[in-house]
Amino acid sequence: MTGQNGLRPARPLAAPETAAPAAGPRGRAALAGRIGSTQVIYLALAGVMLVGWLLVAVDGGNFLTLETVVGIQQRSAALGIVAVGQTLAILVGSLDLSVAYLISLTSLVAAEVMAGQDGGIVPGVAAVLAVSALAGLANGLIITRLHVHAFIATLGTALIIRGVVDHLYDGPAGSVPESFQRLGYDRLGPVPVSALLWAGVAVAAWFLLRRTRLGYRIYAVGGDEEVARLSGVRTGRVIVATHVLCSVCAGIAGLLLAGRLGAGAPTVGTDGGYDLESIAAVVLGGTALAGGRGGIPGTVGGVLLLAVLDSVFNQLEVNAFVKDVVRGVVIVAAVAVYARRTARRRSR
Amino acid sequence: MRALRSMGPIFLVLAVLLALIAVANPFFLEPAGFLAFLKRAAPLVILAAGQYFVIVSGEFDLSVGSLVTVQVVVAARLIDGSEPATWPVLALLVALGLLVGLVNGVITTGLRVPSFITTLGMMLVLSGAVFLWTGGAPRGALSETFRMFGRKDLGPVPWSVLVLLVAGAAAILLMRSDFGKRLIATGDNERAAGLSGVRVGRTRVLAFVVSGLAAAVAGILLGGFAGVSAQVGQGLEFQAITAVVLGGVALGGGRGSVVAAMAGAFTLEALFTLLNLHGVSGALEYAVQGVIIAAVAMGTVRLPFRRAARV
Amino acid sequence: MILRMRGIAKSFLGVRVLSGVDLEAAAGEVHAVVGENGAGKSTLMKILAGVHAPDEGGVEIDGVPVSFAHPVDAQRAGVAIIYQEFNLLPERGVAENVFLGREPVRRGLVDRAVMEAATARLLEELGETSFSPRDLVRHLSVAQQQVVEIVKALSQDARIIVMDEPTAALADHEVELLYRLVARLRERGIAVLYISHRLREVFDLAARVTVLKDGALVKTVRTAEVTSDELVRLMVGRDLGAHFPPRDGRAGEVRLSVRGGGNAVLDGIDLDLRAGQILGVAGLQGAGRTELAKALFGAEPFTRGEMSPLRPTSVRQAVAAGIGLVTEDRKAEGLALRQSVRDNALLVSRSVRRGGRDDVRRLLEAVRLRPPRPEQEVRYLSGGNQQKVVLAKWMTVAPQVLLFDEPTRGVDVGAKAAIYDLMRDLARDGMAIMMISSELPELIGMSDRVVVMRDGRIAGELPSGSSEETVMRLAAGEVSP
Amino acid sequence: AGCASDRPVAGTAAPTASAASTTAPAAATSSGTGEQSKFFVQADYDAQLGMRAQTPEGPAGRPWEQAVAPGEKADTGEYKKDGPYHLCFSNAAVNNPWRQVGWKTMQAEVALHKEITEFTALDAEGKDDKQISDIAELTGKGCDALIVSPNTTATLTPAVTAACPKLPVIVFDRGVDTDCPVTFINPIGGYAFGADGAEFLVEKVPAGGKVLALRILPGVDVLETRWSAAKVAFDKSELDVVGVEFTDGDAAKTKSIVSDYIQRHGKIDGVWMDAGATAVAAVEAFEDAGRQVPPIVGEDQQDFLQKWKDSGLTAVAPTYPTYQWRTPVIAALKILKGEEVPKTWKLPQPKITSESLATYLRPDMPPLHYALCGCEDLPGFPAKWGGK
Ligand SMILES: Nc1ncnc2c1ncn2[C@@H]1O[C@H](COP(=O)(O)OP(=O)(O)OP(=O)(O)O)[C@@H](O)[C@H]1O
Ligand SMILES: Nc1ncnc2c1ncn2[C@@H]1O[C@H](COP(=O)(O)OP(=O)(O)OP(=O)(O)O)[C@@H](O)[C@H]1O
Numbered sequence A: 001m002t003g004q005n006g007l008r009p010a011r012p013l014a015a016p017e018t019a020a021p022a023a024g025p026r027g028r029a030a031l032a033g034r035i036g037s038t039q040v041i042y043l044a045l046a047g048v049m050l051v052g053w054l055l056v057a058v059d060g061g062n063f064l065t066l067e068t069v070v071g072i073q074q075r076s077a078a079l080g081i082v083a084v085g086q087t088l089a090i091l092v093g094s095l096d097l098s099v100a101y102l103i104s105l106t107s108l109v110a111a112e113v114m115a116g117q118d119g120g121i122v123p124g125v126a127a128v129l130a131v132s133a134l135a136g137l138a139n140g141l142i143i144t145r146l147h148v149h150a151f152i153a154t155l156g157t158a159l160i161i162r163g164v165v166d167h168l169y170d171g172p173a174g175s176v177p178e179s180f181q182r183l184g185y186d187r188l189g190p191v192p193v194s195a196l197l198w199a200g201v202a203v204a205a206w207f208l209l210r211r212t213r214l215g216y217r218i219y220a221v222g223g224d225e226e227v228a229r230l231s232g233v234r235t236g237r238v239i240v241a242t243h244v245l246c247s248v249c250a251g252i253a254g255l256l257l258a259g260r261l262g263a264g265a266p267t268v269g270t271d272g273g274y275d276l277e278s279i280a281a282v283v284l285g286g287t288a289l290a291g292g293r294g295g296i297p298g299t300v301g302g303v304l305l306l307a308v309l310d311s312v313f314n315q316l317e318v319n320a321f322v323k324d325v326v327r328g329v330v331i332v333a334a335v336a337v338y339a340r341r342t343a344r345r346r347s348r
Numbered sequence B: 001m002r003a004l005r006s007m008g009p010i011f012l013v014l015a016v017l018l019a020l021i022a023v024a025n026p027f028f029l030e031p032a033g034f035l036a037f038l039k040r041a042a043p044l045v046i047l048a049a050g051q052y053f054v055i056v057s058g059e060f061d062l063s064v065g066s067l068v069t070v071q072v073v074v075a076a077r078l079i080d081g082s083e084p085a086t087w088p089v090l091a092l093l094v095a096l097g098l099l100v101g102l103v104n105g106v107i108t109t110g111l112r113v114p115s116f117i118t119t120l121g122m123m124l125v126l127s128g129a130v131f132l133w134t135g136g137a138p139r140g141a142l143s144e145t146f147r148m149f150g151r152k153d154l155g156p157v158p159w160s161v162l163v164l165l166v167a168g169a170a171a172i173l174l175m176r177s178d179f180g181k182r183l184i185a186t187g188d189n190e191r192a193a194g195l196s197g198v199r200v201g202r203t204r205v206l207a208f209v210v211s212g213l214a215a216a217v218a219g220i221l222l223g224g225f226a227g228v229s230a231q232v233g234q235g236l237e238f239q240a241i242t243a244v245v246l247g248g249v250a251l252g253g254g255r256g257s258v259v260a261a262m263a264g265a266f267t268l269e270a271l272f273t274l275l276n277l278h279g280v281s282g283a284l285e286y287a288v289q290g291v292i293i294a295a296v297a298m299g300t301v302r303l304p305f306r307r308a309a310r311v
Numbered sequence C: 001m002i003l004r005m006r007g008i009a010k011s012f013l014g015v016r017v018l019s020g021v022d023l024e025a026a027a028g029e030v031h032a033v034v035g036e037n038g039a040g041k042s043t044l045m046k047i048l049a050g051v052h053a054p055d056e057g058g059v060e061i062d063g064v065p066v067s068f069a070h071p072v073d074a075q076r077a078g079v080a081i082i083y084q085e086f087n088l089l090p091e092r093g094v095a096e097n098v099f100l101g102r103e104p105v106r107r108g109l110v111d112r113a114v115m116e117a118a119t120a121r122l123l124e125e126l127g128e129t130s131f132s133p134r135d136l137v138r139h140l141s142v143a144q145q146q147v148v149e150i151v152k153a154l155s156q157d158a159r160i161i162v163m164d165e166p167t168a169a170l171a172d173h174e175v176e177l178l179y180r181l182v183a184r185l186r187e188r189g190i191a192v193l194y195i196s197h198r199l200r201e202v203f204d205l206a207a208r209v210t211v212l213k214d215g216a217l218v219k220t221v222r223t224a225e226v227t228s229d230e231l232v233r234l235m236v237g238r239d240l241g242a243h244f245p246p247r248d249g250r251a252g253e254v255r256l257s258v259r260g261g262g263n264a265v266l267d268g269i270d271l272d273l274r275a276g277q278i279l280g281v282a283g284l285q286g287a288g289r290t291e292l293a294k295a296l297f298g299a300e301p302f303t304r305g306e307m308s309p310l311r312p313t314s315v316r317q318a319v320a321a322g323i324g325l326v327t328e329d330r331k332a333e334g335l336a337l338r339q340s341v342r343d344n345a346l347l348v349s350r351s352v353r354r355g356g357r358d359d360v361r362r363l364l365e366a367v368r369l370r371p372p373r374p375e376q377e378v379r380y381l382s383g384g385n386q387q388k389v390v391l392a393k394w395m396t397v398a399p400q401v402l403l404f405d406e407p408t409r410g411v412d413v414g415a416k417a418a419i420y421d422l423m424r425d426l427a428r429d430g431m432a433i434m435m436i437s438s439e440l441p442e443l444i445g446m447s448d449r450v451v452v453m454r455d456g457r458i459a460g461e462l463p464s465g466s467s468e469e470t471v472m473r474l475a476a477g478e479v480s481p
Numbered sequence D: 001a002g003c004a005s006d007r008p009v010a011g012t013a014a015p016t017a018s019a020a021s022t023t024a025p026a027a028a029t030s031s032g033t034g035e036q037s038k039f040f041v042q043a044d045y046d047a048q049l050g051m052r053a054q055t056p057e058g059p060a061g062r063p064w065e066q067a068v069a070p071g072e073k074a075d076t077g078e079y080k081k082d083g084p085y086h087l088c089f090s091n092a093a094v095n096n097p098w099r100q101v102g103w104k105t106m107q108a109e110v111a112l113h114k115e116i117t118e119f120t121a122l123d124a125e126g127k128d129d130k131q132i133s134d135i136a137e138l139t140g141k142g143c144d145a146l147i148v149s150p151n152t153t154a155t156l157t158p159a160v161t162a163a164c165p166k167l168p169v170i171v172f173d174r175g176v177d178t179d180c181p182v183t184f185i186n187p188i189g190g191y192a193f194g195a196d197g198a199e200f201l202v203e204k205v206p207a208g209g210k211v212l213a214l215r216i217l218p219g220v221d222v223l224e225t226r227w228s229a230a231k232v233a234f235d236k237s238e239l240d241v242v243g244v245e246f247t248d249g250d251a252a253k254t255k256s257i258v259s260d261y262i263q264r265h266g267k268i269d270g271v272w273m274d275a276g277a278t279a280v281a282a283v284e285a286f287e288d289a290g291r292q293v294p295p296i297v298g299e300d301q302q303d304f305l306q307k308w309k310d311s312g313l314t315a316v317a318p319t320y321p322t323y324q325w326r327t328p329v330i331a332a333l334k335i336l337k338g339e340e341v342p343k344t345w346k347l348p349q350p351k352i353t354s355e356s357l358a359t360y361l362r363p364d365m366p367p368l369h370y371a372l373c374g375c376e377d378l379p380g381f382p383a384k385w386g387g388k
């Protein structure tokens, strides 16, 4: 790996007289950064599209029709929005297993408050944001104040939300006014409004992570909570805030789904498998499950990859069982690739 | 003594729940009633014991639920009602459990994929593959002999309770053995263990294998208890993990006892029973469960600090 | 006085760690704090830094009583601390680490430019040019990371800077650089609280020194008015006499030998370890000493060269061949902290299925662990006692060769002496010992021979009794062997 | 880019699921059956119970082509076109054995017709959102007709509404809240199913007997109607409904619940179920407790029929026949050929009794096979359905 003579790469010491020049860590950092995990996921995405296009062509179809392009976006919007929130939770070193039930709950809140009236839209959206923020607050506080592991804490809130939803609702309820359904169905040319919503959420989260103090601290807390705390970061608040954001993303997904379904539905979140699938999409995008490393662009790639896979499967009419097998293998393989890259980097 | 103290809270909670059940249903205090409870709890307790090995080594196994389903579906199709086929198929199921554990372990340790992802992937692959193989729904039938373990009694004692006793004893012995000590040291500090000569990777792989084996046994008991079904294993992974955590075992590894993990499973089962007895079924059952899980997890997570004061 | 701490008391879960401690420091003063492991030095500093709240007593800054609920409050009051353990995020850049928790914002958004410029300016002030504010911390050497920690403290415009064993991870050479930094801080009128187990540094740097013992204040004295021996007496409460046990100088047969050993980091390693001898290994930070130990131990094996009795490719092979390693970082690599003393002591024997394991108590007495409580979790032991447990771990398999990597790092004077005695006893019993240490007096005092490493190679070998200066020159590459 | 919408045009019926909760009869709840379901609609109940007695129209022996009380016919002239045809199918899921059997049956039916040269099916995997996208995608695929088996009634309504103007739509099994599809096909329905079982128990269990009702889960309309009809029957009877429990369709849970009831009440005199998938588990609970199995309600699932025969149970098996999966294909072809079809196509819904058991029980089918698949005459039977 290193030079023929077996000498390790020059490693500069702090002392100026032994400091090595340019070939130092900067060069290495640049090299490691050249093909980051984000690039990997987009390469994989391109690869899958190409293979999909070929397979579909061989099958006698046309992969990139307006319907499929719209379909890919429509299919990925809700998962994409949840996954953006899940990215934040995972980056801060936590995770959220309650998003699926929260989506169901918020779809119902939206449809019930709107009750088919245009005038209900604003209160409906506000109610959803409030309910989801509250759920996130609960998750965050249970984790930080009661010191319960995120896995168990969010599983607990998931069960509680489930209990409430199942207790109050027997099936789809409420109704969403026509104007709000446009959120689920309208499009600008080939771009559905729902995809724009997703893009908006993703850009906002990306901006948050890159340019705001909260974003910096999310990485810090996820990287090493103790280091962050000793550096003066109020880590508890960061975790709570992140969970609130994650839940709000789930709430937005609930709104979108209510718009698409025209009503609220008590099983829309779990049927969609948004809990585990969002986590899978996030790690597929190269974010480390342990926190502190990764980001939104990777997640967007991960979600798109799953959606394109789905679309290819759809066109080839692959049965659902094969899909599960392929999905399982793809997720594990992708993460194995990232792990290899990290290990290589570390061993230098 | 110290070990007992560290298990305190979960046993207290369990005792309270059992007492409440007995108040609501006096039959519970009779041998037959109590054995029936043990029988029902056996699969979850065994799964929790298996899951404990994985968790104490610092990992997760999310694949056990679908593995249980696979066990039952595969058994039904291969046995297809034939008595003579039973024993070979049982052996095959055990081998399958071991194999799945092995693959989980090797991917996790060899390819360094976080076990949450490895086993999530395994869950998808397993459930997809088995239904692909059977064409979407279970087919075939289980034999009487197969069903004996989950359903029938040996004298006054259900077979499942005997299996549970054996499995529980094996788990305790395993944790007392050198392997157990190496495992928990690995979960506590993988590097220190490695630099002390522990084959960290192999040790973790073995933990997954134990979990796979536990899932195989649980699958055999569940299939025996209730017959063929396409959803026997649904959600069992979360129940098993919850049980282990209720037992005060730290997610992340290195801490907690297998006895407490099994007690956690009994507690969860007792909770289900109690809720049923009080007619809190359906919707509110989940809410109550959620609250209790969060509350008990809170109590047990705090415990080590409390104990530290006495040291 | 810029800082006054009065009557500080602190208990952790009923165990009293500090009681009635007073400490003060003036602007531009370097004030050392010394004491044995567990004396409460770090705890006192963490109270000052807002990590812990004191149970009793108060802190005044500039004569104003303050109380900190969170580290951020202490930062705002002008207190910065460089913790004993490294406190950086490897996956983030230098500038992000420096400004962690205090990121400059403009119109609500983090101002990267300001952050990087300020970091660059501070680096420049310190004469550090080998890395830039954008580099990931994970790519930096330990010494460079130490500089980042210092920059982080400086960037807070702190008027009180605490350094908790800043040199523990540094080679002597790099300590010089730190001296210069401390001098600059003093010139700026900053009060520096300096904690170290290395008494030489205390005398070199500090005007006054406060001695803690068992959580209580022993005395605050001017360094000019005490000798090193007096200071040790104050810390330990007795006279330690001669520091190092006598050698007996009889070298036995060769127990381990390497010719032309090399891997990605090491090259051309020739080395013999003999029964009854202690071989010292000196070198600067990053010279590859730890790598050498790990290569001999099969943890990061040699890929080239000859080694006898065998060239191990795994830890288990090395252990089977009778080689043991006492790692440089006890907590990260030596112990399973939540397990009992017994389980830690027996770990090696259990993984290689060898050696006795019945009489753990006798084993613990043999390594002088007091009190020998096998059921206690090791995380509750002091640093020195933890190191003894690590030793016990190896005693179970009776190795022929034992490699010690910084065996006394962060260990107090009393425990150090016990470890020296143990090492000498083991050598006398016929074990071959290799000792890596960044503390030259100890290395020279303990070793029968010293090899010096530089850049992954052995730069030369020196006889026992060589001066620190000779060793340093060789290590820095100024003299050819 | 121009602005487009895939949303259903304004003016179509807004989905209001809760609107179904019209006048629930304030029936006595003394028999332990609780409140009447919000899904109960008296008129539908009356209609379905009435249909049970009617003789269906259509070819004998081919119930999937028959129609009970066909009523209004849909005029299909506008859809008439020449073959070959491209049929499309948006399936809610194949996530349970009932749907598995149905899906295989439908594929076999398609294979029967040479004029269907292309058949595109998308599986929504139980996700409403995916099915909405699937339907949208299929409308752009050049299909001649679209068959939909909706995942959820209310929430799929907008998507179906949007598809209707573009091509002939056929909905079956679960419905949608719009009458825009050319035809809606399903068997008589949940009220008839629920009543068949409850009436059987009322007849077989002596007055005052303790009945346990087992339901899968709340909130699914097809299941709610079954229970609500049973409730009406029980409320009128002398039976004591000692418990109404949810099993999640889980055999182990079912067995545990039944065992608990046997323990607690000493004796259970009848078991009603809203679906038969876990009927065998309930029977076994009695066997394992060493009790006589009381009169029990199951379904046309193979394992239950087998158990029934082997143990000589006193039982009845209402059905929700899977042969309904054949009908949409037949309907689609009729529509494309311009033949008329019933607007609401109700298929006969027989119940299996001890007298007819022998005709429905086919040995060598897999345990979770549904007897009323109507698939015996299809190519590939029985192997394709897992039998031998
Ligand atoms: N968070 C804590 N919980 C419990 N005990 C603690 C905690 N922190 C420190 N202690 C205990 O307090 C005592 C003082 O520890 P402290 O770290 O202050 O010593 P020190 O003088 O810095 O020692 P060293 O030289 O080894 O760094 C020790 O016995 C230690 O075990
Ligand atoms: N921050 C780092 N970045 C990259 N490589 C590092 C880093 N720290 C250590 N290394 C690797 O470790 C090797 C040797 O460093 P090491 O710290 O083991 O030296 P050492 O002489 O044992 O010093 P010490 O024992 O004082 O830490 C180097 O070759 C280097 O590749």
Ligand SMILES: O[C@@H]1[C@@H](O)[C@H](O)OC[C@H]1O
Binding pocket: D096, D098, D099, D173, D174, D222, D320
């Ligand atoms: O109508 C129901 C069907 O949709 C479901 O999938 O299986 C059971 C049936 O009764």
Ligand SMILES: [Mg+2]
Binding pocket: C041, C042, C043, C084, C164
């Ligand atoms: Mg300290």
Ligand SMILES: [Mg+2]
Binding pocket: C289, C290, C291, C328, C405
């Ligand atoms: Mg070193």
